[in-house]
Amino acid sequence: MPAPEPVGHLLRRWRLRRNLSQLDLAIRAGVSARHVSFVETGRTLPSSAMVLRLAEHLGVPLRERNRLLVAAGHAPAFLERPLDDPEFEQVRAALRLILRAHEPYPAAALDHRWNVLLVNTAFDILLEDVDPDLLRPPINLMRLGFHPKGLAPRILNLAQVRAHLLPRLDRQATHAGDPQLHSLYQELRSYGPDEQPQPPDPADIALPIRLNHRGVELCFINTVTTFGAAFDVTLADVAIETYLPANEATAQHCRQLGQPQASTET
Incomplete structure (x- = not known):
């Protein structure tokens, strides 16, 4: 070694x-x-x-x-435990509560490499017609979104979403100095498309994600919540990714899919 x-x-x-x-x-x-x-x-x-x-x-x-x-020859200062550690049950319960609160809209808890830790039942909207190989744990949300056999064929403004999220992933990989994130970034870049995206609509308050679901065009805006005051390595790495309806038609479609009952672990 x-x-x-x-x-x-x-x-x-x-x-x-x-x-x-x-x-x-x-x-x-x-x-x-x-x-x-x-x-x-x-x-x-x-x-x-x-x-x-x-x-x-x-x-x-x-x-x-x-x-x-x-x-430097010193002991670690920050706890580092897996999320399935028995002592983390209270944290997992809190994460499930947050995810349920976002139903009937999709939400997921992710680790620092965009691997899915927990999802709510509304997250199934993003999983339909995805190649089963992409759903083997750990599910990577970035790969799921941009892989040709993943969500990409259903994203109606794919080039615009790629142009927004790939630079974000590149900055994250550089900031964290994480070779696995760099590798993921290079992988996702290889999927294309190479065309230049249309500039965002000035009326949009955030990047819209336009998605086809069962023949219905949905429009979500994406939010990310992190636990900035965490002193546990694992919790500091967790982010909550949510997809909120950008219009009433999307909200109504999600409501019609039925109120989910509970969050599930991947």
């Missing part, structure tokens, strides 16, 4: 990813540029408090802050 990467190398990579000089980071963190230099070159081994201070000003995700701490 390769030797663990030194904390100084990791911090330098995060600093360069944020387009900051050593002086920029030093000013933000309230330390000397010389100290930042010594940490990056390994001449100084930072304390756990210094690692967390630098990571905070670099916007490092909690998961990666633990990695920095371990690389």
Whole structure:
């Protein structure tokens, strides 16, 4: 196995990813540029408090802050448990409650790589006619949306949606420094289409997602909720993705599909 990467190398990579000089980071963190230099070159081994201070000003995700701490010889500061951990039952119950509150409109809880953790029953609107291979856990919402055998053939403004969401995924991959997100981004780009999207309608308050469902054209707007104050790595990574009706026809169609009874785990 390769030797663990030194904390100084990791911090330098995060600093360069944020387009900051050593002086920029030093000013933000309230330390000397010389100290930042010594940490990056390994001449100084930072304390756990210094690692967390630098990571905070670099916007490092909690998961990666633990990695920095371990690389510096310290214990992780943030809990990291799988969502199916028995101690997380209260969290799962809260997530189900949030998802049910969005019925009869689709909603899902996702991890930091867009893998589906929980859905409400209205989410079935997005799953009809999808290739069964794409529904094998873990279901990836981005892949589900853009794969030619997924939701893509039913998205009526696919080029516009791609032009909005793919740059977002690219920024997320860069910000998180996650090679799996970079790989997902490259995969989704390969699906096309390459045509330029039409500019958004100035009357739209958000990007509309126009979707064919059983011969009916639906229009949703998308919202994302995150738990920014979380101090558990897993919970900090969870996002709630919801699809709200952009017009009364869409709302009525969803209501006619019937009130769901409960959320289900994937």
